[in-house]
Amino acid sequence: MLTYTPGETLAHRLDPRGKLAVQFGFAIAVFAGPAVPWLPAMLALAVGCLLLAGLSVWRALRAYWVVLVVLSLGPVLGAVTIGPPWIQPERGLDSLRSVARVVPVLFVSAAFVHSTPVRETRAAIQRTVPGRFGQLLGVGVALTFRFIPVVREDLRRIREAVLARGGERRPLRDRAGRITTLALARSMARADRLSVALQARCFAWNPTLPRLSFAPVDYAVLALAAGLALSPLLWL
Amino acid sequence: MSQEYSDSVDLVNAGTVAYLSGAVLIAALTAVLAQFSIDLPGGVPFSFQPFGVFFAGVLLGPIWGGFSMLLYLLVGIAGAPVFSNGTAGVGIVLGPTGGFLISYVFAAAAIGLVAHRSLDPVGVDDLPAVGVTAGLVVGSAIIYAIGVPWFAEVQGWTLPRAAGFMAPFAVGDAVKIAITVGIVAGGNELLERP
């Protein structure tokens, strides 16, 4: 599974805001640009991002293998027709041009995920999205990340309990209803307690925001992001 | 000595904190349910992910329900392995099934709007089953209306071909709507909140 892994690479040291901007700029550049020769160049850039984050192409491919299987169905199934002529290669090629664009975007996001802890993205959100909405979004992301393992553990126990009482023999609808009701009830009880705990710790609209600062290299990253986002102008 | 903060600290009011907490837990629940499915006869997976979207709208109403799904999306973009098969990152959101993920924000908001018929949610006990059912049907329609064309676009397929490919996955949706209505409508002591 691909998650944040502490490290000392250049990608790890970059400001999260610049890295987020590059991802979106990169996606714009890839989806709005032509397939040849632009796409191979973008793929090379994406592989460069992976290497900067200390991640091999193989690991990125393995992390996203299910998506890659779905993508590979594009040209295969796209070329097949029900009835004559049975195979239309040019349709498959159309599909290939389309799905191939997703691969470099996946690589760049793999580099980001591998090199950026969730709390830095949270800081980037709080420092970029203005006002109360940004504050709720930032704190909300941090809290959601914190509660995922707690809820996962709840669901595991509920499934075990339902299994232990012969739940496997019940019809699907009954079983699924039981599991989701219990999981939901437990989550809502946790929400009530979390709500009290947040208030007790003076949860405020105007906290000290997490430390983030731009180094010279981060400005270069931002310039790259801007350049990528504007690259579709080249093809007008 | 604590006097010094009193004027400067702008506390978030209790109602907002309660809804934020609810949105956080539903987002976390959606993330966990997305990793969980039961195989139906014939090997089609019965995914639990839609329940998160359904509960977000029904329990939290349009605004906080939509917000909850936005949190789910963002925490995945930030790198938590919350999308199907434990994946994460912008690449998934922009990939073939990304339309479904993005549609959750709108679906939860629409479910909340139809079920509660107001921007401010009412208590779950007071929701009529017919309103909840209508909301969930509208929400499911939105999920497919955004998800399938997006899938077709990324795969470079025609819309009918994409729809045909997705159809088996929709098998369980009517069942999921029925289960959700059964859980929330007509009062559920497990979900009563103080």
Add this chain to the structure above:
Amino acid sequence: MITVRDLVHEFDGERVLDGVSLTIADGEWVVLAGPNGSGKTTLVRHFNALLEPDDGEVQIGGVPAAENPVRARTSVGMVFQSPRDQFVAATVGADVAFGPENLGLDHDEIDRRVAEALGAVNMADREEERIDELSGGEQARVAIAGALAMEPDHLVLDEPFTGLDWPARRSALQRLDTLAADGTGIVFVTHDVRDVLDRADRVVGLESGTVAFDLPPDDARQRLAEIDVRVPGPGAG
């Protein structure tokens, strides 16, 4: 100083608190004991302005808590039952920093408070550890550090050690002793006074939303049994 005067709290038409009056001085070690449903948790939530009185008043340092919740929440730190639901961040340091961040303190002061609070619960230099990978006892201590980072005058602990084994409880209690020695007031809410009776200056017994008694520990033993609170036998500890 926490001053409670004729406090009434109603829920669903029932009086959960029915005219409670109580004063807790700075630096005092108080056990608030009572069976489940006696109103203990409701009472301490009023200390923190987490609930509003239906009648009567709670003052923190002479100011009504409801009028100045920030003051109430900074001078009374709360540690709740089930620490897992009160953590707001995935790592130890980020969680403990949450309170000071909300107070708008600068980063150096936040770092100082986090380090000091973690030191006080014997968790120094463990800022980067993931909370979900800690033991139950360590989680309880991090929860205490989260409250301490507000530099409160009183620390209120509501059944904080439920489910912990004795070594973990002992370790946390030793930390409370040190804090008390340094002048922090402790209010320990429990239905089981075994670990804390000998540490307290006073024992306040709650029953059905009223103060049944308010006595020194030795005098409280007999009365505790009357309100169905388990009392340590001679020599137990």
